[in-house]
Amino acid sequence: MLLPLLQEYQIDPLMERCEEFLCSEMSSVRQYFIAQQYNLQRLKESVLTYLHRAPLSRLRTQSEWDELDPAFVKELLVERCERFETHLDALREVRMVLERKRPTTFPGQHLLCASCTAAREQQVGNDCMSTCSSTATYSLF
Numbered sequence: 001m002l003l004p005l006l007q008e009y010q011i012d013p014l015m016e017r018c019e020e021f022l023c024s025e026m027s028s029v030r031q032y033f034i035a036q037q038y039n040l041q042r043l044k045e046s047v048l049t050y051l052h053r054a055p056l057s058r059l060r061t062q063s064e065w066d067e068l069d070p071a072f073v074k075e076l077l078v079e080r081c082e083r084f085e086t087h088l089d090a091l092r093e094v095r096m097v098l099e100r101k102r103p104t105t106f107p108g109q110h111l112l113c114a115s116c117t118a119a120r121e122q123q124v125g126n127d128c129m130s131t132c133s134s135t136a137t138y139s140l141f
Contacts, residue, residue: 029064
């Protein structure tokens with residue numbers, strides 16, 4: 001490979017061209033090791049983006065996957081789990097909107113009368129303010 005010679009003789013312009021070429025190639029776990037070994041920051045950033053986004057099934061089929069540092073793999077997986085949870089919460093909110101379901105609790109729920117609370121639970125859609133205005137006492141403080 002050309003990179004060891006370029007690093008040894010400190011031929012930076014050619015090293016930069018090699019890095020550009022590697023960045024234009026399809027990312028892989030192997031490229032992560034190359035970026036680490038030769039301190040190629042642009043390549044490393046590019047490959048990290050790939051590692052965070054590529055399907056795990058694709059990553060695990062690469063022979064270098066087993067050689068990754070376990071702490072790094074843990075960090076990758078934790079980041080993916082956090083991103084998954086964020087997307088899951090957003091999807092739940094979308095589902096509630098699509099199904100026209102309201103959350104089971106909301107600020108001020110304690111101000112509803114029993115009939116409006118029951119209607120809300122059944123998702124009948126009663127207008128609480130018109131039904132409750134004569135039967136409930138509202139406190140703003």
